[in-house]
Amino acid sequence: MAALEFLTIAEASKLIATRKLSPVELTEACLARIEALDHLLDSFVTLTAERARAEAKAAEATIMASGPVSRMHGIPYCLKDIYDTAGIRTTGMSRTLADNVPTRDSYCTEKLVAAGGVLLGKNATWEFAHGGPSWDVLFPPARNPWNRDYSPAGSSSGSGAAIAAGFAPATLGTDTGGSIRSPAAACGIAGLKPTYGLVSRRGVIPNCFSHDHAGPLAWTTEDVAILMQVIAGYDPEDPGCANVPIPDYTAALTGDVNGLVIGVPANWLETDNPPTPATKAAFEAALDVFRGLGATVRPVTMPPLQQFDDCKKTIAVAELFTIHAADLRARPELFGDSLRYRIIAGGLVRAEEYILAMRMRTDLARAMQAVMATVDVLMLPTNEPAGKLEPIPPASLFTRSSFTTPFNTGGNPALSVCCGFAANGMPFSLQIVGKLFDEPTVLRAGDAYEKATPWRDKRPVLVAKETA
Amino acid sequence: MTDSPSHDDIVLLARQAGLNLPPAYLQELVEAYGNVRQMIDRIPTGRPRGDEPAHVFVPTKFLPAGQ
DSSP states (O other): OOOGGGOOHHHHHHHHHTTSSOHHHHHHHHHHHHHHHHHHHOOEEEEOHHHHHHHHHHHHHHHHHHOOSSTTTTOEEEEETTBOBTTBOOOTTOGGGTTOOOSSOOHHHHHHHHTTOEEEEEEOOSBTTTBOSOSSSSSOOOOBTTBTTBOOOSSSHHHHHHHHTTSOSEEEEEESSSTTHHHHHHHTSEEEEOOTTSBOOTTBOOSOTTTOEEEEEESSHHHHHHHHHHHBSOOTTSTTOOOOOOOOTGGGOOSOOTTOEEEEEHHIIIIISOOOHHHHHHHHHHHHHHHHTTOEEEEEOOSOHHHHHHHHHHHHHHHHHHHHHHHHHHOGGGSOHHHHHHHHGGGGOOHHHHHHHHHHHHHHHHHHHHHHTTSSEEEEESOSOOOBSSOOOTTHHHHOOOSSTHHHHHOOOEEEEEEEEOTTSOEEEEEEEESTTOHHHHHHHHHHHHHHSSGGGOOOOOOOOOOO | OOOOOOHHHHHHHHHHTTOOOOHHHHHHHHHHHHHHHHHHHTSOOOOOTTOOOSOOOOGGGGSOTTO
16 A cells, blocks of 8 residues: 555545545545645645544544545545635635634535545646735745756646645646646646536636636546546636536547547647647657557647637736726735736727627637547647746746647646646646546546556655754 | 737827826836737728628527527
């Protein structure tokens, strides 16, 4: 058996269901590791140890009496600090919400509580899931467990770091332009941005209503599937939520990708935003693994990458300004420099420009679905390996293209998994994108890849600082 | 490509948006808006009248529970 803190959800839930592991024991192992090592990473902004111990004890009693109610029963988890948690401070890392204590749980929090999960605490994020990394907001930025001098990316930065560090087997993040997939990529874990509307955003502090997605991060794709089973579903209180049947996500993990047709967006990789040679080599090696499993790979042509960036970022800056307008007018100094720069110009975007961008989104989403109709999945790198943790010029948000944003605009499900390690030890990442609501195929591909490769066997090594 | 707004234009636009910013933040806004303007200028115009944007109102989403 792996050390308790490195058990996956799938492994721990089996042991708990057969009474070989107590939720109390597992929770104490996670709390002890956080206590000993999180000063190195700052991945938590709030620890809920007392609540976790109470929930673990209650889970243990119920499971002993009548068995688990779900595969998350008795499993520790954490939440990005933009998910509302009743009675627990929810700040979005922002000084404007320093004293914000919600009175109601988010939809996803409610689902995890009902599933018997054990809340360990709240994870660091970039301010309001958008501006960062920042050193002038409520808490310090999280660090990457593979190398503390490196960034865990954002905005679900603490979530990615906490999973890779073995602080918790499960967490939820949010993704408006890549904020689940980028930390998953930087930290070498699995992270899924589900189809837009599949997971309710009710009770999640908004970033950009039209592109916000809530979703899971975990060590493996199988664990991501287990979390999706808990949080996916129709919520009438989220106007963007889709009322669709929820499949059995773990049943889709057959390991069989024979015959899978993989599209590779050649124009993005060759012309629009060519990856570095090392990232390209890691990506090609991942495609070879799929070929070896019986999949076929073919190039596809997508609309130019910059069109997605122009469309999404114009919409986002206008929506972000509207969300934060009162504070930007009355107390702009409370925002971190990075976020303020990234949203303040939204006040100058005219309604016509916003609507033109929304019309452009229609075109791009249709074009994307037309390409997706010709393949089973798309594959491409999620990002380059993580860089140093240092301030990013805020203008880069507007000028830099990404491989993640297009799938927020299209709404398609997109999973990031680890596909090896660079010479400096930082993880490479593979992004797997599916048709709308076809999470089962995306998860099946991610799971098959992980089981065919050795990358899930390697964990970062963290050594506690000696105290004087 | 539209003409770039001048510094004074941006000050006026900011005031209309309810932003009375100190000089440091105003400079930040001028720079940020320059970047946003470049993106906006690349968005296609000249759309057909009936071209619906991606955000539409779905009335069934707002029915009271149980209806």
